[in-house]
Amino acid sequence: MKASELYAPTLRESPAEAELTSHKLMFRAGIIRKAAGGIYSYLPLGWRTMKKIMQIIREEMDAKGGQEIMMPITQPAELWKESGRWDVYGDEMMRMKDRHGREFCLGPTHEEMITSLIRNEVRSYKQLPLMLYQIQNKYRDEIRPRFGLMRSREFVMKDLYSFDKDVDGMNVSYQKMYDAYAKIFTRCGLKFRPVEADNGAIGGGHSHEFTVLAPSGESNIAYCEKCDYAASDEKAELKTIKAEPEEMKPLEKVETPNAHTIELVKDFLNVPIEKTIKAVAFQDDDGRLILAFVRGDHEVNEIKILNAVEGALHLHMAEESAIIAAGGSPGFMSPMGIKDGTIIVADSTVMEMYNAVAGANETDKHFINVNPQRDFDRKKIIVADIRLVKEGDPCPKCGEPLKMTRGIEVGQVFTLGQKYSKSLGATFLDENGKETFFEMGCYGIGVGRTMAAAIEQNNDEDGIIWNRAIAPFEVVVVPVNAKNEDQLDYATKLYEELKNSGIDALLDDRKERAGVKFKDCDLIGYPIRITVSPKTLESGEVEIKIRKSGEIMNFKREECTKKISELLKNL
Secondary structure: OEHHHHHOOOOOOOOOOOOOHHHHHHHHHHEEEEEOEEEHHHHHHHHHHHHHHHHHHHHHHHHOOOOEEOOEEEEHHHHHHHHHOOOOOOOHHHEEEOOOOOOEEEOOOHHHHHHHHHHHHOOOOEHOOOOEEEEEEOOOOOOOOOOOHHHEEEEEEEEEEEEEOOOOHHHHHHHHHHHHHHHHHHHOOOOEEEEEEHHHHHHHOOEEEEEEEEOOOOOEEEOOOOOOOOEEEOOOOOOOOOOOOOOOOOOOOEEEOOOOOHHHHHHHHHOHHHEEEEEEEEEOOOOOEEEEEEEEEOOOOOHHHHHHHOOOOOEEEEOHHHOOOOOOOOOOOOOOOOOOOOOEEEEEHHOOOOEEEEEEOOOOEEEEOOOOHHHOHHHEEEEOOEEEEOOOOOOOOOOOOOOEEEEEEEEEEEEEHHHHHOOOOEEEEEEOEEEEEEEEEEEEEEEEHHHHHHHHHOEOEEOOOOOOOOOHOOEEEEEEEOOOHHHHHHHHHHHHHHHHHEEEEEEEOOOOOHHHHHHHHHOOOOEEEEEEEHHHHHHHHEEEEEEEOOOOEEEHHHHHHHHHHHHHOOO
């Protein structure tokens, strides 16, 4: 490819709306252009990288026995209603009706579609295991699309679905995909970590997110330096913290004027924050009041509450009127005195406290000497781990203090079990001729997010630093003065030799100033730049610049291609 024929409109300034480094650089380097909020066009450089990532994915999926298919993007509502997810996805689902009034959606994912396909075609255990995947557009109506390809409404995703005859087989398929994902992201040159994650609206059982480590990431990750434990902050399991046993003092109600926050309570009563109990009130989609209680220095994890409360799909902050109707007082709440019918969830650490402070469900009043084991009605309380992890919490595996970092989720693997096969009636005949539900798994990779994450993790003040495997071009050959026929001819022959050797090269034959071309090379991030200058014609040596390190070296013309091939192996 010649740069004079390449559509790569680079920019010197970033669009005002771009926040993340990757978003800015993808605009400036001519990789994407915005069509609408959360919807982008991929320009040639961007699509070349996308195709390279997709090829790596295909190779690793095929190596594990995956078979590529293509399913419809437009999905009938009936399938989603069968699975019970038509309402779960809520406003994120892009819905529409055809001219006959039939409801459809633009697929945010394809569990229903693939299960429908298999239930009509696969009838015997002899046809299992089966792993089918596709790479196609997905659609989710994000309430606030932002950060370029990180959170968009239309995006390219690889999704594979596994079908097995039993749980053991499902776990084998899960491990195959786990291993394949590790290879994919390693080949893409990413620093990543698999972390235990919540399944969310997908449902099912076990799950890992593959997260690229980056300060700008949206995910919070708790990890242990002593062992291999890592989990998203939504999923991180926390050990119950047991307070030192004390003699239980008599429960007492005290005046706490205007002390409607934990900070005000602890200061007014002069008690450690670890001796206070914090209340947070929610309502779910059905209007049910859910009161959550954690230790005063802890935060409530909404995902864990959803997992603890049967039938709760979404949470929002409770209306004051709902709290009062249940016998509570906003800012002064505890489980004591709350009316029947209210859902009360207490963190397991709360239940191990002694002589603590909690609201009295009366304005400007608190209880002191609260002993949850004695004073809370265990029959009316769900006790669970509902707190959000923080740095220093003990690792659930080895007990060492956890560290926190941020990351970008680029892939996730799930075990689904029989969640979809049961709801959609997908069965096969086992070895005994018995109708049995498939054990399923699903495995997704955000292709655009992977590209964006690679840029987020690998850049400098001059632009992108691509890993060779996913760079739009591996090498760019730049004649300093393309108007000089001798330089251009020399560069063209070198470019053709590189191409004939299997190296993905670009010839920058534009009649631009050398400085402009060099800036574009660094901005776009080609791993290797070869410069052909007047000095090259005199000495027979070409200048090589390594984008990642900035190192410059010179090689004899006759050994250039061989040296470039060797250098690329380490980039």
